[in-house]
Amino acid sequence: MALCDECGRQESMPYDCRHCGNSFCSEHRLPEAHDCPGLKNWNDPKGVFDSGFDDSTDQRGSSSGGVLSGLSATNGPLSYFRGNVSYLFLGLMLLTFVAEQVVVRGFGERLFLELFVLKSSAPLDVWTWLTSVFSHDPSGFTHILFNGIALFFFGPVVERQIGSRAFAALFIVTGVVAGLSQVVVGFALSDPTAVLGASGAIMAIMGVLTVLNPDMKVLLYFFIPVPIWLLTFGYAALSAVGIFSAFGGGIAHAAHLSGLVLGLLYGKYVERKGVKAPGQVQFGGSMGGGRRRF
Structure with a gap:
């Protein structure tokens, strides 16, 4: 059985956090419940987390970008890296x-x-x-x-x-x-x-x-x-x-x-x-x- 990296409890079906890589019990599976190091970068384009949901909400006032925006580090193919x-x-x-x-x-x-x-x-x-x-x-x-x-x-x-x-x-x-x-x-x-x-x-x-x-x-x-x-x-x-x-x-x-x-x-x-x-x-x-x- 795996151990929860937050409280040490044995867990037969641990949750693996895809952001920090640690394993947790059901009580500590959410990022905010185990003080995930990526939380401080939430919604930061340079950070660990990025929901990728409706990027247009962050760019309402701008119609520029076009092809270049699709090639930026936060959009398009390069965003994978x-x-x-x-x-x-x-x-x-x-x-x-x-x-x-x-x-x-x-x-x-x-x-x-x-x-x-x-x-x-x-x-x-x-x-x-x-x-x-x-x-x-x-x-x-x-x-x-x-x-x-x-x-x-x-x-x-x-x-x-x-x-x-x-x-x-x-x-x-x-x-x-x-x-x-x-x-x-x-x-x-x-x-x-x-x-x-x-x-x-x-x-x-x-x-x-x-x-x-x-x-x-x-x-x-x-x-x-x-x-x-x-x-x-x-x-x-x-x-x-x-x-x-x-x-x-x-x-x-x-x-x-x-x-x-x-x-x-x-x-x-x-x-x-x-x-x-x-x-x-x-x-x-x-x-x-x-x-x-x-």
Whole structure:
């Protein structure tokens, strides 16, 4: 039986709030009954909630907009990405992967390295600070597959708790810092390095969830239930060993650890604001595919 995330009562048929992702009993199923974090953004075009019912009531005095209003972030096709930044970033990862294939096959590896890979030999190529976060090993599908699975399952859970804009900032900032951390460690160890992949940001997401609910059950490989703290810190331990050894060569362990630390710190920050995480990730989850070294 599931437990109500508000009062702790056992509930055989819990209500899952689609806005915050938590489970509740019948008494606390309504957003206002469990102090849903999205309530403060009710009717805010940039917020979590938007009924979508009769938008014309908010625009009585305006007949302008036309086609442009249908393409705005609050109407039309683009409105899908409001509250779905996790899936937007997943789409960007896939588009970047396609672009990598085009560049490698059409222009060669040199241009690929210049556009998509953060390198200790060229740390001031600032565009790679960002592009490397969304880029993955173009030689196969495993790297992007596992990072994509992790973002698909864990990203929306954190996004529902902290909001889309905060999630976007968390993902990009931690991804960039993770990559730069790997470069700095490479300099310190006199080990020239090149890095790409989203797993630094994925580890930050895991860190946030570990703080908000360390006992949250994750279905590893879709059927093995494990607490998220065990998954997170087990992977962190492997990364810590990997930094100073030949174990796990080709993986940016420093990027993983720096992303995790930032995620844990941010998790403590939002925890003090009363943010909680659900008791289980629906349909499972997996660790990221690793931020790769080239």
